[in-house]
Amino acid sequence: MDYSSVVVLGAGSWGTALGLVLTSNGHSVKLWMRRKEQYDLIIKTGKNGKYLPGIEIPKDIQLYTDIIDAIKDTKIILLTVPTQKIREVIKTIKPFIKPDQIIVNAAKGIEQKSQLRISQIMQEELPSQPYAVLSGPSHAEEVARNMPTTVVVASEKREIAETIQDVFMTSTFRVYTNPDVAGVELGGALKNVIAFGAGIADGLGFGDNARAALMTRGIREIARLGKAMGADIATFAGLSGIGDLIVTCTSMHSRNRRAGILIGKGKNLEETLKEIGMVVEGITTTNVAYELAIKHGIEMPITEEIYKVIYEGRDPKDAVTNLMSRSRKHEMEEIVDMNNVEW
Numbered sequence: 193m194d195y196s197s198v199v200v201l202g203a204g205s206w207g208t209a210l211g212l213v214l215t216s217n218g219h220s221v222k223l224w225m226r227r228k229e230q231y232d233l234i235i236k237t238g239k240n241g242k243y244l245p246g247i248e249i250p251k252d253i254q255l256y257t258d259i260i261d262a263i264k265d266t267k268i269i270l271l272t273v274p275t276q277k278i279r280e281v282i283k284t285i286k287p288f289i290k291p292d293q294i295i296v297n298a299a300k301g302i303e304q305k306s307q308l309r310i311s312q313i314m315q316e317e318l319p320s321q322p323y324a325v326l327s328g329p330s331h332a333e334e335v336a337r338n339m340p341t342t343v344v345v346a347s348e349k350r351e352i353a354e355t356i357q358d359v360f361m362t363s364t365f366r367v368y369t370n371p372d373v374a375g376v377e378l379g380g381a382l383k384n385v386i387a388f389g390a391g392i393a394d395g396l397g398f399g400d401n402a403r404a405a406l407m408t409r410g411i412r413e414i415a416r417l418g419k420a421m422g423a424d425i426a427t428f429a430g431l432s433g434i435g436d437l438i439v440t441c442t443s444m445h446s447r448n449r450r451a452g453i454l455i456g457k458g459k460n461l462e463e464t465l466k467e468i469g470m471v472v473e474g475i476t477t478t479n480v481a482y483e484l485a486i487k488h489g490i491e492m493p494i495t496e497e498i499y500k501v502i503y504e505g506r507d508p509k510d511a512v513t514n515l516m517s518r519s520r521k522h523e524m525e526e527i528v529d530m531n532n533v534e535w
């Protein structure tokens with residue numbers, strides 16, 4: 193089968209960067225955007241200035257504003273619109289999609305209304321369509337500049353994961369495979385919550401110790417919820433888990449971390465989102481994760497405090513005090529039963 197034609201749905205920073213990767217390894221790439229003004233601007237300037245400043249868009253990338261036209265004659269449909277818009281996009285293309293077109297999702301989030309992961313939205317909307325998710329530590333700003341990057345692609349079907357691995361792999365973009373779709377999707381979504389919190393800590397003027405604490409305890413609560421939701425716990429030690437958590441909590445490219453910094457410095461949510469000007473998935477994911485933690489009876493203290501800061505107006509300094517003054521714990525509380533251990 194020839195997988196050389198790909199359509200990227202969503203011309204934000206991530207869609208554009210992945211379009212560049214695919215063009216660089218010889219694929220025929222179509223890039224769809226919903227706004228004619230953005231289309232005109234890219235044609236005029238040769239750049240996607242708002243989303244990926246300073247990067248030339250090769251002429252080989254064909255631009256589209258008509259989504260039905262865009263998906264025609266392509267073997268792979270790559271989703272890079274924000275999570276909350278994915279169902280809308282799927283519903284639009286559904287009557288026109290061919291059974292052998294592979295959907296690859298590269299967005300990182302959970303649908304708010306349904307609390308579903310993106311593969312589960314696919315199960316509802318297009319249950320027979322081949323599906324894979326691509327995730328991992330990969331800021332668009334570095335990928336677009338060919339800086340070495342590693343990601344993971346997960347699919348229930350090994351041949352689909354391996355096909356997509358081959359499609360994306362370049363000498364600077366290395367792709368691993370994993371069968372754990374739930375784990376890869378949840379790691380990618382939930383790390384944004386912790387990165388937002390790490391940003392808040394930075395904005396409050398705290399240091400590297402606080403960031404390391406949030407990352408270490410953060411991956412533990414992500415893994416706790418992930419396990420309860422059917423993921424393989426080992427996945428959270430991989431690229432889409434701890435790997436992506438590290439990059440998002442430490443990089444100034446991260447929209448989630450930068451948004452948290454502004455909140456930590458005292459800006460309100462509206463000012464913050466306006467200043468970032470791109471999707472900050474962690475805001476919605478915090479809400480969903482908070483509800484999922486309650487639903488599954490899972491302790492997620494960091495997520496809970498971030499939820500209270502975003503949605504209930506809690507002072508970030510009080511959130512830190514609450515986290516620091518929780519009851520004493522054993523570090524490995526899920527593994528060690530303190531009532532039965534000889535120590």
Ligand SMILES: NC(=O)C1=CN([C@@H]2O[C@H](COP(=O)(O)OP(=O)(O)OC[C@H]3O[C@@H](n4cnc5c(N)ncnc54)[C@H](OP(=O)(O)O)[C@@H]3O)[C@@H](O)[C@H]2O)C=CC1
Nearest residue numbers: 202203204205206226272273277299300331332470471473
């Ligand atoms: N940026 C990155 O480095 C990475 C991002 N991701 C994930 O990729 C996803 C997209 O992020 P990113 O590219 O950063 O986001 P951006 O904010 O840069 O771009 C979002 C894009 O989606 C478009 N869009 C928004 N709403 C709709 C809609 N209703 N229908 C169609 N298109 C729409 C926007 O178009 P418009 O301009 O018209 O609003 C814009 O082109 C997120 O889930 C993110 O977590 C994953 C890995 C890396």
Ligand SMILES: O=C(CO)COP(=O)(O)O
Nearest residue numbers: 328329330331446447448
């Ligand atoms: O997922 C990402 C990097 O792997 C991008 O994170 P941000 O959306 O916070 O920029």
